[in-house]
Amino acid sequence: MQDIYLEKDGIGQVLNTYESIYIFGCGLRGKEAAYHLNKANIKVSAFYDNDWTLWGKRVVYNWYCEKPHNADVSAVCIIAVSKKYQYEIKNQVSELGFKNVLLWKSSFDEEIAVQEEYFDRYISLLNKRTPKSKLYFVMDITEHCNLNCQMCDHFSPLSDKYFVEIQSVEKDIKRIAELFGNDVPFVCLEGGEPLLHPEICRIISIVDKYLPNTEIQIFTNGIKLLSMTEEFWRVCRDSSVVLMITKYPMGFDYSKVESIAKLKSVELRYFNNKEEIKSSIHKPIDLTGKQDCYSNFHSCYMANAECVDLKNGRLYPCTFAANIHIFNKYYGKNITVCDKDYLDIHSEITADDVRYFLCNPIPACKYCMVDKWSYGHKWEVSKKHIEEWT
Numbered sequence: 001m002q003d004i005y006l007e008k009d010g011i012g013q014v015l016n017t018y019e020s021i022y023i024f025g026c027g028l029r030g031k032e033a034a035y036h037l038n039k040a041n042i043k044v045s046a047f048y049d050n051d052w053t054l055w056g057k058r059v060v061y062n063w064y065c066e067k068p069h070n071a072d073v074s075a076v077c078i079i080a081v082s083k084k085y086q087y088e089i090k091n092q093v094s095e096l097g098f099k100n101v102l103l104w105k106s107s108f109d110e111e112i113a114v115q116e117e118y119f120d121r122y123i124s125l126l127n128k129r130t131p132k133s134k135l136y137f138v139m140d141i142t143e144h145c146n147l148n149c150q151m152c153d154h155f156s157p158l159s160d161k162y163f164v165e166i167q168s169v170e171k172d173i174k175r176i177a178e179l180f181g182n183d184v185p186f187v188c189l190e191g192g193e194p195l196l197h198p199e200i201c202r203i204i205s206i207v208d209k210y211l212p213n214t215e216i217q218i219f220t221n222g223i224k225l226l227s228m229t230e231e232f233w234r235v236c237r238d239s240s241v242v243l244m245i246t247k248y249p250m251g252f253d254y255s256k257v258e259s260i261a262k263l264k265s266v267e268l269r270y271f272n273n274k275e276e277i278k279s280s281i282h283k284p285i286d287l288t289g290k291q292d293c294y295s296n297f298h299s300c301y302m303a304n305a306e307c308v309d310l311k312n313g314r315l316y317p318c319t320f321a322a323n324i325h326i327f328n329k330y331y332g333k334n335i336t337v338c339d340k341d342y343l344d345i346h347s348e349i350t351a352d353d354v355r356y357f358l359c360n361p362i363p364a365c366k367y368c369m370v371d372k373w374s375y376g377h378k379w380e381v382s383k384k385h386i387e388e389w390t
């Protein structure tokens, strides 16, 4: 591949012939390239970098697992890294399938070097609006919980007892396997408290049967782990389940759970930092639904990320839309969820339809006030006051 350099002057003429433009490199040179492309009104489809600490933050795709959808002749990858890495990155880029590669010629523009905030906003927006090749999703197998935290974003303290039906799990997981095959890195079994489901062993076996290369994670507060059956531990071991524990400041002895998991040879990870004291996030809802869907979606950490919620054949982009019926029922409200807020996975759709659905706001985004979300509230058991969610 011949080395062709791209400079900021005349950038439009060179790049306008391509349909999709990718930048490899999120350091100074990547920022500089992004800045000049934006100035010339040219949209970047995605960023790559080998620094894993940037993946999902600044980097829309990482080259280890995310291939672009269209690295054909209509796409170009601009390599914006220092000269010493150029050769190595060129190889990685061709492994990704790119036929066209340009090398960014930096002018070391000081003005751009300090555009951190601009760059972060730009990347974050891009990240939200780029279809992801892999699907990460949550399955709420219960809705109620044995802890009932204030401000719970699944509305579990307000929920009636609910257990997902096994037939529904099987039908849905089978369909996800048809659509995405091996492109499902992990599935999170959540609730409420998922360990309350009396048929959790069957659920694990079903997920493992249809998605054998997917990591099954169980998100739990850990309380119930002290009384799980031998069968549960065996199934977890056989299916390489990972127990993801959120540690709450409720006087529970987590070391006991660690010992049991170790004894049963089941992997246990803490979702929050092991030493961290869990606090609550207040996510007020605008009951009038007058918020801007786009700005909410662009700054929502749940959007187009790992909070996609699969519930009875419907795929929602977030746990809010999937569970707001619980809030509605308890407080007699009518926050509307319409057929544009979810995808029916059993209708005639492709994996790409799912990808594009997930990178766009849904009508329910108008009820969120993402700019008013506040973090670090002292953890407490819910008093079920509506103010916890409004």
Ligand code: SF4
Pocket: 145, 146, 147, 148, 149, 152, 153, 154, 155, 156, 157, 191, 192, 193, 221
């Ligand atoms: S443990 Fe989790 S699901 Fe249960 S109430 Fe607390 S936040 Fe909600």
Ligand code: SF4
Pocket: 296, 297, 300, 301, 302, 303, 317, 318, 319, 320, 321, 361, 362, 364, 365, 366, 368, 370
């Ligand atoms: S409705 Fe939109 S803004 Fe609200 S949590 Fe879901 S994705 Fe985020």
